[in-house]
Amino acid sequence: MRYLPLSDNERGQMLAKIGVQSIDDLFVDVPEEARLTGPIRELPNHASEMAVERHFKALAAKNTVAGEVPFFIGAGAYRHHVPASVDHIIQRGEFLTAYTPYQPEIAQGTLQMLFEFQTQVARMLGTDVANASMYDGSTSCWEAISMARRITKKKKAILSPGVHPHYVSVAKTMARFTGDILDTSLPTLDGTTDLEAELLNSIDDETSCVVVQYPDILGNINDLTRISHKAQEYKALLIAVVTEPVAMGAIKSPGEMGADIVVGEGQSIGVGLQFGGPYVGLFGCKAKYVRQMPGRLCGETVDAEGKRGFVLTLSTREQHIRRDKATSNICTNSGLCALAFSVHMTLLGEKGLRDLAMVNHTKAVKAADRLTSIEGVEMVTGNFFNEFTLRLPTDARAIVQQLADQQILGGVSLGRLYPDSDGLDNGLVIAVTETVLDEDIEIFANALETILSGGVS
Amino acid sequence: MNQRDLNQGRPSRIEGDIDTTNGRKLSTFSGNKALMLDEPLIFELGSRETCGVDIDVMEPIESRLGGLERHQPIGLAGLSESETVRHYTRLSRQNYAIDLGLFPLGSCTMKHNPRLNEKMARIAGFADIHPMQPISTVQGALELIDELAHWLKTLTGMPAVAMSPKAGAHGELCGILAIRAALEARGDAREVILVPESAHGTNPATAAFAGYRVEEIPATEGGRVDVEALAARLGPDVAGVMITNPNTCGLFEPDMRKISDLVHAAGGLVYCDGANFNAIVGRVRPGDLGIDAMHINLHKTFSTPHGGGGPGSGPVVLSEALAPYAPLPYVTKSSDFFQLVEEEQSLSEDSDTFGRMTAFHGQMGMFTRALSYIMSHGADGLKQVSEDAVLNANYILRSMDDVLDAPFGHSGPCMHEALFSDKGLADGFSTINISKGLIDEGYHPMTMYFPLVVHGAMLVEPTETESKHALDNFIGSFRHVVNQAKEGDQSLLQAPHFAPRARLDETAAARRPILVWNEPETAQAAE
Numbered sequence: 001m002r003y004l005p006l007s008d009n010e011r012g013q014m015l016a017k018i019g020v021q022s023i024d025d026l027f028v029d030v031p032e033e034a035r036l037t038g039p040i041r042e043l044p045n046h047a048s049e050m051a052v053e054r055h056f057k058a059l060a061a062k063n064t065v066a067g068e069v070p071f072f073i074g075a076g077a078y079r080h081h082v083p084a085s086v087d088h089i090i091q092r093g094e095f096l097t098a099y100t101p102y103q104p105e106i107a108q109g110t111l112q113m114l115f116e117f118q119t120q121v122a123r124m125l126g127t128d129v130a131n132a133s134m135y136d137g138s139t140s141c142w143e144a145i146s147m148a149r150r151i152t153k154k155k156k157a158i159l160s161p162g163v164h165p166h167y168v169s170v171a172k173t174m175a176r177f178t179g180d181i182l183d184t185s186l187p188t189l190d191g192t193t194d195l196e197a198e199l200l201n202s203i204d205d206e207t208s209c210v211v212v213q214y215p216d217i218l219g220n221i222n223d224l225t226r227i228s229h230k231a232q233e234y235k236a237l238l239i240a241v242v243t244e245p246v247a248m249g250a251i252k253s254p255g256e257m258g259a260d261i262v263v264g265e266g267q268s269i270g271v272g273l274q275f276g277g278p279y280v281g282l283f284g285c286k287a288k289y290v291r292q293m294p295g296r297l298c299g300e301t302v303d304a305e306g307k308r309g310f311v312l313t314l315s316t317r318e319q320h321i322r323r324d325k326a327t328s329n330i331c332t333n334s335g336l337c338a339l340a341f342s343v344h345m346t347l348l349g350e351k352g353l354r355d356l357a358m359v360n361h362t363k364a365v366k367a368a369d370r371l372t373s374i375e376g377v378e379m380v381t382g383n384f385f386n387e388f389t390l391r392l393p394t395d396a397r398a399i400v401q402q403l404a405d406q407q408i409l410g411g412v413s414l415g416r417l418y419p420d421s422d423g424l425d426n427g428l429v430i431a432v433t434e435t436v437l438d439e440d441i442e443i444f445a446n447a448l449e450t451i452l453s454g455g456v457s
Numbered sequence: 458m459n460q461r462d463l464n465q466g467r468p469s470r471i472e473g474d475i476d477t478t479n480g481r482k483l484s485t486f487s488g489n490k491a492l493m494l495d496e497p498l499i500f501e502l503g504s505r506e507t508c509g510v511d512i513d514v515m516e517p518i519e520s521r522l523g524g525l526e527r528h529q530p531i532g533l534a535g536l537s538e539s540e541t542v543r544h545y546t547r548l549s550r551q552n553y554a555i556d557l558g559l560f561p562l563g564s565c566t567m568k569h570n571p572r573l574n575e576k577m578a579r580i581a582g583f584a585d586i587h588p589m590q591p592i593s594t595v596q597g598a599l600e601l602i603d604e605l606a607h608w609l610k611t612l613t614g615m616p617a618v619a620m621s622p623k624a625g626a627h628g629e630l631c632g633i634l635a636i637r638a639a640l641e642a643r644g645d646a647r648e649v650i651l652v653p654e655s656a657h658g659t660n661p662a663t664a665a666f667a668g669y670r671v672e673e674i675p676a677t678e679g680g681r682v683d684v685e686a687l688a689a690r691l692g693p694d695v696a697g698v699m700i701t702n703p704n705t706c707g708l709f710e711p712d713m714r715k716i717s718d719l720v721h722a723a724g725g726l727v728y729c730d731g732a733n734f735n736a737i738v739g740r741v742r743p744g745d746l747g748i749d750a751m752h753i754n755l756h757k758t759f760s761t762p763h764g765g766g767g768p769g770s771g772p773v774v775l776s777e778a779l780a781p782y783a784p785l786p787y788v789t790k791s792s793d794f795f796q797l798v799e800e801e802q803s804l805s806e807d808s809d810t811f812g813r814m815t816a817f818h819g820q821m822g823m824f825t826r827a828l829s830y831i832m833s834h835g836a837d838g839l840k841q842v843s844e845d846a847v848l849n850a851n852y853i854l855r856s857m858d859d860v861l862d863a864p865f866g867h868s869g870p871c872m873h874e875a876l877f878s879d880k881g882l883a884d885g886f887s888t889i890n891i892s893k894g895l896i897d898e899g900y901h902p903m904t905m906y907f908p909l910v911v912h913g914a915m916l917v918e919p920t921e922t923e924s925k926h927a928l929d930n931f932i933g934s935f936r937h938v939v940n941q942a943k944e945g946d947q948s949l950l951q952a953p954h955f956a957p958r959a960r961l962d963e964t965a966a967a968r969r970p971i972l973v974w975n976e977p978e979t980a981q982a983a984e
């Protein structure tokens with residue numbers, strides 16, 4: 001077995017040193033009836049690298065690779081180009097095979113990286129501080145709601161209809177057990193209701209926080225200033241959720257518009273799609289709330305010789321010290337994904353992120369213009385960054401499947417995101433990033449045109 | 458209690474740089490010491506104009522950003538690719554890692570991370586697929602999840618598994634929510650979760666996060682759950698227990714079956730923290746001990762890399778009683794087609810899910826690695842894993858117990874980790890000094906001051922991927938440092954002497970937190 005270095009001879013020597021006859025003597029505490037005597041049912045014996053690789057390649061071949069087809073899917077995870085050096089750096093064993101930096105004198109590499117990550121995230125989201133990562137955007141979002149409850153000592157959270165429905169589901173799941181009250185509603189395609197007015201109206205003295213997504217699930221970008229003011233008036237916090245951080249290169253940050261807590265999904269920078277995980281939750285807030293934050297925080301200090309160094313800090317918030325009084329139960333977070341994010345952000349820098357964001361926006365506008373030129377296809381989204389929603393003349397779920405049958409991954413149907421709601425079935429959410437080529441847009445538009453006109457392409 | 462904060466304050470200044478024979482101190486102009494290279498922050502190195510990616514900027518169009526265009530600078534620093542690679546390579550060299558040497562951090566199972574697993578996870582058919590792609594285009598991915606789920610159920614002897622939890626603590630949450638949902642369905646959610654005092658901090662934190670009140674159960678002299686105390690506390694208000702097995706003292710709970718029966722008889726349910734599954738994989742099936750839920754840290758037993766703090770993955774195996782409450786989404790198979798059940802309305806009759814824990818389907822990148830690990834080891838290899846893990850830990854236990862107090866060592870063997878206390882060290886010396894001494898010896902220290910039931914705990918977990926040669930070297934260093942601490946060797950109090958940094962001032966860091974970099978003229982504390 002290639003990973004196990006002990007020889008039988010050495011095992012014998014070690015048993016002798018321990019003073020037992022056989023390995024079974026080390027398992028004496030396990031009651032007889034709980035011991036497995038035979039081999040593990042059905043599992044074959046060890047396999048060579050070649051054999052494992054063959055099996056994995058066969059499974060992988062059954063999937064349609066995003067990068068090999070015209071690809072327009074977003075809705076909370078985005079396909080961006082990840083520079084080659086990112087994957088090289090995260091595979092350095094000193095990063096890959098280290099753990100949480102509990103011993104700071106021999107973990108300055110991870111700690112300095114986390115300090116840089118926290119700074120990048122805080123600046124990007126427009127917050128004073130940011131933590132060293134959460135699991136993903138959806139768990140960050142719930143942690144923010146629960147942090148707002150601790151700060152305001154109120155239990156009612158208002159979630160805007162623009163928040164990703166899966167994030168809303170996570171919050172609902174938790175709220176059912178914690179006793180938080182969630183005020184949620186569904187988005188609409190008709191554009192007749194004034195969502196902001198409804199949201200503003202629902203804020204009252206009981207409200208602990210208002211949660212808005214920016215850009216939202218349909219791709220809309222809306223000014224958060226008025227909501228922020230109203231929330232402040234009622235001593236509620238404004239929580240902004242960013243699922244596409246590349247947008248921060250083109251538009252104002254939520255912090256600039258007054259958000260108290262900004263959480264996000266960092267996947268689109270450096271991490272890759274990976275069928276949903278591992279991703280990296282971003283979590284930033286105003287400095288005055290830092291002691292209520294969940295998760296690890298890295299802070300600057302000096303060593304005994306006066307040299308600058310970094311440590312994990314404010315850990316009296318955390319489970320290993322505070323146990324059932326901790327701000328969160330999180331322990332292992334998304335360290336390596338935070339590194340990938342940070343390396344990609346370092347490569348981009350200020351200029352790169354802004355240029356990248358504008359390329360995304362420009363391509364999305366081009367795609368939107370082309371697709372809405374198709375008869376019967378209408379734009380639902382107002383202002384947008386790199387994602388928008390179309391209303392098709394028919395159920396979008398079937399269209400998405402027909403496109404997939406032609407090797408085109410043409411967005412996410414609202415029917416899949418909101419299976420139990422009427423009136424959204426014709427909605428199709430489309431994301432366009434720098435990886436999309438002009439010809440992809442043409443292929444997609446032509447296929448959609450043909451399908452909608454009842455033909456087969 | 459305060460022992461966790463002991464000696465965390467700023468130590469006194471240590472001797473300066475190396476003295477030469479003529480008494481002059483040796484130092485360099487740069488501050489570097491040959492291969493020991495200091496590195497500034499990216500914000501001190503880079504600029505707003507520098508970019509390490511070539512982006513084909515497009516002709517400007519009429520913006521649809523609706524007046525929300527960014528006018529303020531973000532404040533990011535960019536580096537060219539060459540500078541970026543150098544920056545992170547220099548940083549990486551200030552880290553200890555498994556690839557460099559033995560990493561006996563108890564409870565964390567820091568075993569070798571096979572590189573085949575990295576290669577498998579990077580196959581485009583797994584790495585470059587979107588979680589919301591049409592189900593027909595991700596059949597291979599769903600099949601892989603189903604396959605891993607099958608082996609996890611087989612290895613634990615449990616009928617169901619929830620794959621979406623993102624780490625151990627998230628798995629605990631999944632299990633406790635399932636317990637609560639099952640009790641609510643009986644019309645009686647109950648109020649209290651019992652947790653042994655030796656439990657990991659995530660256990661009480663999770664129970665509280667799920668809306669339960671936590672009560673502690675004492676340990677026996679022998680380091681096990683006090684079954685009598687537990688039985689006495691059971692009652693109609695107790696929703697369940699969270700028992701770690703093997704426990705955090707590195708011992709198997711021989712009465713686990715009895716505990717399960719007692720809890721069930723009192724109407725409660727049993728959560729098992731499976732962080733230490735590495736000790737028993739292939740030899741014991743937790744399902745045979747009557748438990749209702751257990752998380753498996755794929756980043757421990759199944760070797761997915763710890764990555765400097767994550768990501769992890771924490772699938773939860775469930776009993777018949779809890780299976781109906783498993784979270785969404787999950788994979789089902791009908792004839793040859795794999796389905797992803799994402800929403801309540803598409804549920805079958807026997808499901809009564811408690812909801813959703815995360816945006817998508819779990820840690821796919823960890824699933825690929827874990828399956829690659831399981832196949833590579835196979836039935837024979839996995840059994841050998843637990844045997845060698847236990848053998849290595851006992852070898853350390855018996856090679857140290859003449860110099861270091863092993864509070865439970867006299868009563869018999871340990872499982873995959875050996876636990877020591879700081880009894881017998883010279884006055885003023887504690888576990889942290891041994892840790893810092895081990896750093897100078899070229900090792901990552903063991904877990905210190907955990908579990909809380911042992912004074913100055915040192916929890917040593919070597920794992921099965923260490924050779925006898927590596928163990929012998931470690932034991933030599935460990936004995937040396939322990940003897941220094943027993944003899945009161947003052948130099949140990951200022952250790953580490955040879956690390957990239959001397960002891961760091963954690964008190965100052967917490968008193969005046971600096972959590973982000975600020976331009977020097979505006980630098981100030983975060984609060």
Ligand SMILES: Cc1ncc(COP(=O)(O)O)c(C=O)c1O
Binds near residue numbers: 732
């Ligand atoms: C005994 C025990 N339980 C639970 C956990 C939590 O697991 P994770 O860090 O993956 O959330 C750990 C690991 O740190 C542990 O050692």
